Amino acid sequence: MPDPLTPPTNHNDLPGTTTLHDAPATDDPAPQDTTRQTGSRPLATRRPGSYRRLFSVPGARAFTLGNLLARFPQGMFSISAVIMISGVRGSYALAGAVTATGLVANAVVGPWTARLVDRLGQARVAVPAVAVSACGSLGLLLCVRFGAPDWTLFAAYLATAATPNTGGMSRARWAHLLADDPDALHTANSFEQAADEFCYMLGPVVAAFLCGSLFPEAGTLASVFLMVSGILVFAAQRSTEPPVHARTETSRTPLRVRGMPPLLLSFLATGGIFGSLEVVTVAFADAQGHKVWAGAILALQAAGSGAAGLVNGALKPTGPADRRHPLCVAAMTALMTLPLLAAALTGSLFVLGGALLIAGMATAPTMVTGMTLIQRRTPAAQLNEGMTLAVTGLLGGIACGSAVGGTAVEHWGPTAAYAIPATAAACALLLSLYGYARRPGR
Numbered sequence: 460m461p462d463p464l465t466p467p468t469n470h471n472d473l474p475g476t477t478t479l480h481d482a483p484a485t486d487d488p489a490p491q492d493t494t495r496q497t498g499s500r501p502l503a504t505r506r507p508g509s510y511r512r513l514f515s516v517p518g519a520r521a522f523t524l525g526n527l528l529a530r531f532p533q534g535m536f537s538i539s540a541v542i543m544i545s546g547v548r549g550s551y552a553l554a555g556a557v558t559a560t561g562l563v564a565n566a567v568v569g570p571w572t573a574r575l576v577d578r579l580g581q582a583r584v585a586v587p588a589v590a591v592s593a594c595g596s597l598g599l600l601l602c603v604r605f606g607a608p609d610w611t612l613f614a615a616y617l618a619t620a621a622t623p624n625t626g627g628m629s630r631a632r633w634a635h636l637l638a639d640d641p642d643a644l645h646t647a648n649s650f651e652q653a654a655d656e657f658c659y660m661l662g663p664v665v666a667a668f669l670c671g672s673l674f675p676e677a678g679t680l681a682s683v684f685l686m687v688s689g690i691l692v693f694a695a696q697r698s699t700e701p702p703v704h705a706r707t708e709t710s711r712t713p714l715r716v717r718g719m720p721p722l723l724l725s726f727l728a729t730g731g732i733f734g735s736l737e738v739v740t741v742a743f744a745d746a747q748g749h750k751v752w753a754g755a756i757l758a759l760q761a762a763g764s765g766a767a768g769l770v771n772g773a774l775k776p777t778g779p780a781d782r783r784h785p786l787c788v789a790a791m792t793a794l795m796t797l798p799l800l801a802a803a804l805t806g807s808l809f810v811l812g813g814a815l816l817i818a819g820m821a822t823a824p825t826m827v828t829g830m831t832l833i834q835r836r837t838p839a840a841q842l843n844e845g846m847t848l849a850v851t852g853l854l855g856g857i858a859c860g861s862a863v864g865g866t867a868v869e870h871w872g873p874t875a876a877y878a879i880p881a882t883a884a885a886c887a888l889l890l891s892l893y894g895y896a897r898r899p900g901r
Contacts, residue, residue: 510772513646516636518699525696526629527654528689529589532682534662536619537562539670539678540599544612546675547603557599557612559858564620566854572623573847577840580703581628582694589690591621593683600679625690626655627846634834634842635701642775648830649772652823656765660758667754701842713837713845721894722832723852725788728890729825730856731883732795735864736760739880740798740815742865743873747808756812763819771824780835781898784828788891791821792884799877806874836899856883 514520537558544554576584595618602611633647666678713719737757744753776783794817801807801814830849837845860883867876 510646510650510769513643513650516699518696519636522632522693522696522699523629525689525692525694526625527658529686529693530625530629530654530689531658531662532686533622533625534659535666535678535682535685536596538663539666539682540616542667542670543600543675543679544603546670548609553609553612557616560613561616561619562854562858564617565622566851566858568620569622569624569847569851569854570844572621573627573843574841576623576628576843578703581631581700581843582697585623585625585628585690586694588621588623589686592619593687595619595621596679596683600676604676622686623690624843624847624850625693626651627843627850628693630830630834630846631701631842632699636699644834645776645827645831646772648827648834649768649823652827652830653765653768653772655826656761656768656823660761660765663754664758713841713848716836716899718832718894718898719836719845721890721897722784722829722836723848725887725890725894726829726849726852727856727859728883728887729791729829730853730858731860731863732791732856732880732887733853734857734860734862735867735876735879735883736798736815736860738861738864739868739873739876740811742868742876743802743811744808746873747806749808752808756808756815759812760815760819760822763816764822767820768823768827771827780828780831781895784825784832785888785891785895787821787825787828788884788888791818791825792881792888794818794821795881795884799881802874802877 514523540558540561541551541554544557545551548554572584572588575588595615598615598618599612601607602615630648630651633644633651637644637647666682669677669681714723740757741750741753744750744756797814797818798811801811805811830846833845833849834842860879864876864879867879871878
C-alpha cells in the first residue's frame with residue numbers, strides 16, 4: 460500500500476501519447492461509433508464511472524480475472540505461515556519472525572523485480588518470479604513439516620521476496636489501455652483499490668478457515684496454487700500487455716522526480732496507519748475479552764474502504780489530482796480520529812467497529828488519488844518500478860506502525876494507543892501538503 464526520462468517529465472509527454480492532463484473530457488459530444496486510439500489499440504468512447512463500459516475493453520476481463528486470482532493470496536500468505544509454523548512448531552515468536560523477515564525482504568527486492576518488469580516485459584519476468592516465490596513457500600512448508608532447523612525456515616521464506624507486484628502490473632495495463640481517457644483510468648484505479656481491499660479483507664479469513672478445518676499446511680498450498688494459476692492466466696493476455704520502453708543513459712530512479720519523495724513518504728505514513736491500527740485493535744478487543752472478534756472488526760475498515768473505492772470510481776473526479784490528494788488525506792485524517800473517540804468515550808467494541816467502517820471510507824479515495832499521481836509522474840519506462848516503490852512505502856509504514864502501535868499499547872494501554880494511527884494520518888497530511896507545494900510544473 461516513482462522518475463522521468465529526460466527531457467520528458469512524465470510518461471504522458473512521450474511522443475504520440477496524449478497527456479492525462481490534456482486529454483479531452485469524456486463528455487465531449489461524439490457519435491456512438493467514434494473510437495479513440497490508445498497506443499495501437501482502438502477503444503470505444505466511454506462515459507466516466509461505468510464499470511460495464513470499462514470491462515468492455517478487449518482483453519480487460521481476462522487479465523483482470525488472472526490478476527485477481529494471483530493477487531488474492533497476498534492476503535493469505537502471512538496468516539497461513541503463522542498458523543502453519545505455530546501449529547506444527549508451537550512457537551508464535553518463530554512464526555512472527557519468519558513472516559516479518561519475508562515482509563522486509565519483499566520491500567527490498569520488490570523495486571528490483573519491478574525494474575526488470577519494465578525492462579523486459581510483464582510476462583517474461585512475472586512467470587519465473589512467481590515460480591521462485593512458489594518454491595520458497597513450498598520449501599517453507601517442507602521445512603516445517605519435516606522438522607528442519609529453524610534457520611531453514613528463514614532461508615526458504617526469503618525466496619518469496621521475488622513475488623511481483625501483481626496489483627501494480629494490473630494498474631500499468633490500465634494506464635496503457637486508457638492513456639487518452641483520464642476519467643476511465645480513474646474508474647480503473649478505483650476498481651483496483653477496491654480489489655486490494657477485497658483481497659486483504661477476505662484472504663486472512665479464507666486462510667484461517669482452510670488451516671483450521673483441513674490441516675495446517677492447507678492455507679499455504681491453496682495460496683501457491685492460486686498465485687501460480689492466476690499469474691499464468693494474466694501473463695497469457697499478451698494483447699493488453701504494455702510495451703517495453705528502452706531505458707536511456709539519462710534515465711534516473713523515480714525517487715528523483717520532482718514531487719515524488721514527499722508523495723512516497725505520504726504512502727509510508729499511510730502504511731503506518733494500517734500497521735498501528737491492526738495491532739491496537741487486536742489489543743483493544745483482547746482487553747474487552749473478545750479477541751476472537753478482532754479480525755471481523757478490522758474487516759469493517761477494509762469493507763468501508765472497498766465500498767468507497769467502488770463509489771469513487773463511479774463518480775467523475777473534479778479538479779486536478781494534485782489538488783484532490785491533500786483534500787483526500789485531510790478527510791482521512793479527520794475520520795481517523797473516530798476510532799480514538801469511540802474507544803475513549805464508549806469503550807464498546809461494536810461502536811469501534813462502526814467508527815472503523817466510517818474511517819475506512821476515506822482510505823480508498825486517498826490511495827486512488829495517490830496512485831494516479833504516481834502514474835502521472837513516472838515515465839512509461841519505469842511505471843512498474845514507480846508503483847512498486849509506493850507499495851514498498853506502504854509495507855515499510857505497516858512494519859513501523861506495527862512496532863510503534865505495539866509499544867504504545869504496552870505503555871499507554873489500547874485505548875490511548877489509537878492516537879498512533881491518528882498521528883500517522885496527520886503526518887501523511889503534512890507530507891501531502893508539502894508535496895502539493897513541490898508538485899511538478901509549479
